[in-house]
Amino acid sequence: MEVVPGIDLLDDKCVCPVHMSFGENTPHSHDPEHVAQTWASQGARRLYLADLEGARMGAPQNIKAVNAIMNVARIPVDLGGGIRSVDSAKRVLDLGVDRVVVGTSAALEDQFAKELFGTLGDRAILSLASLNGYVAVRDWQARTDERADDFAKRMCDLGARRIVFTDVSRKGMHGGVNVIAVRRMAKTLNVPIIASGGVSSLDDIKELKTLEPLGVEGVIVVTAIYSGTLRLSEAIAAGESLD
Secondary structure (H helix, E strand, O other): OEEEEEEEEEOOEEOOOOOOOOOOOOOOOOOHHHHHHHHHHOOOOOEEEEEHHHHHHOOOOOHHHHHHHHHHHOOOEEEEOOOOOHHHHHHHHHOOOOEEEEOHHHHHOHHHHHHHHHHHHHHEEEEEEEEOOEEEEOOOOEEEEEEHHHHHHHHHHOOOOOEEEEEHHHOOOOOOOOHHHHHHHHHHOOOOEEEEOOOOOHHHHHHHHOOHHHOEEEEEEOHHHHHOOOOHHHHHHHHHOOO
16 A cells, blocks of 8 residues: 655745654655655655645645645656636646546536546545545535545546545544545445545554455545654554565
């Protein structure tokens, strides 16, 4: 199971640690290049970038930082935030991004989802945020009336081939990973799942690892590695363990 560090971008800076105390052995910097180099040096094989401004404005805004990260890390990166059209997705991929991540737009526009997944295939990932079991939209500030598992199945029918599943209530390190919800989603679908939200310890990584046979292929870690609560190298080792 792949453990993927997340980097949140705002004004071309890394803002993951803004509202927390820096932990030991963590990147004491808002410089995205430094942060990306740090995670790559600790064994990361992929990075998950979130363009926070892009998500709010409807178009990617932190391309300078994305380019800088790709130049120094030299590992595949996924990028989400503001990708609301197939043309926008293609432009991002042309920069060298490995996969694009789409969320709100797919939740609200079936035709866009069908066109995007049909055109890009494995290079497009659906980001599914669940708020009390329902699809969360608009930067997770609202929810639709559709159950998350029903939405996921519908998106797979429209061509989605991989899903990042986030339990919004567990964002940060609140309560650990919602393993029950991840297991239910994995059993519902026939596509790979990447878990996100709530990772706070190696135990969370190990629990998710047990779901690998069900299709859980990865987990995104953010708050825990920036706070120093979790060492990325140890998390990666746990994810790769054969035990």
